Amino acid sequence: xxxxxxxxxxxxxxxxxxxxxxxxxxxxxxxxxxxxxxxxxxxxxxxxxxxxxxxxxxxxxxxxxxxxxxxxxxxxxxxxxxxxxxxxxxxxxxxxxxxxxxxxxxxxxxxxxxxxxxxxxxxxxxxxxxxxxxxxxxxxxxxxx
Numbered sequence: 001x002x003x004x005x006x007x008x009x010x011x012x013x014x015x016x017x018x019x020x021x022x023x024x025x026x027x028x029x030x031x032x033x034x035x036x037x038x039x040x041x042x043x044x045x046x047x048x049x050x051x052x053x054x055x056x057x058x059x060x061x062x063x064x065x066x067x068x069x070x071x072x073x074x075x076x077x078x079x080x081x082x083x084x085x086x087x088x089x090x091x092x093x094x095x096x097x098x099x100x101x102x103x104x105x106x107x108x109x110x111x112x113x114x115x116x117x118x119x120x121x122x123x124x125x126x127x128x129x130x131x132x133x134x135x136x137x138x139x140x141x142x143x144x145x
Contacts, residue, residue, distance in 0.1 A: 064130055071134035074106035075124040079138035082113065082120035087140065095120050 082099030086092065096113035099122050103111045108124040115121075119139030126132050 064132070067126055067128070067130045067132045068134065070107050071124055071126040071132045072136070074103045074108040074126065075122055075134040075136035076138075077106050078103035078108070078111060078113075078122045078124055079120050079136040082115075082122060083118075083138035083140070086115060086118065086120055 078099040081102035082095040085098035086095035089095070092115040095115055099113045099120060100111050103122065103124045106124075107126055109127040110125040112123040113120065117139070119137050121135065121137045123133055123135045
């Protein structure tokens with residue numbers, strides 16, 4: 001590090017002046033440095049807080065995505081189960097009973113079921129911390145084309 005002549009003189013003067021009681025240029029510099037002590041700790045605490053908030057947001061978004069996926073799976077499986085039951089028995093109540101049973105096995109807390117012609121339409125709800133619902137439709141496909 002290159003120091004100019006005045007900086008060298010100031011440094012030498014400060015070393016000689018340290019025993020005096022009056023406030024010198026050197027003491028003002030020391031006071032300024034003392035005022036900045038602990039600022040790294042504060043900065044570290046703020047950065048840790050920001051990281052914690054970011055982690056919470058990412059965790060919440062991940063939880064929402066998982067719950068939505070579970071709701072979609074429950075709805076799809078319930079609609080398929082109801083459609084197979086409707087095909088086998090032609091009983092709408094039986095189709096919705098089977099749909100409810102399948103949705104419950106997939107974690108659904110409630111289910112709305114409706115038979116529209118040959119299709120079974122269900123809406124599965126997955127409750128808990130996040131309340132998510134998903135809908136699905138299943139029925140026979142016309143293959144005459």
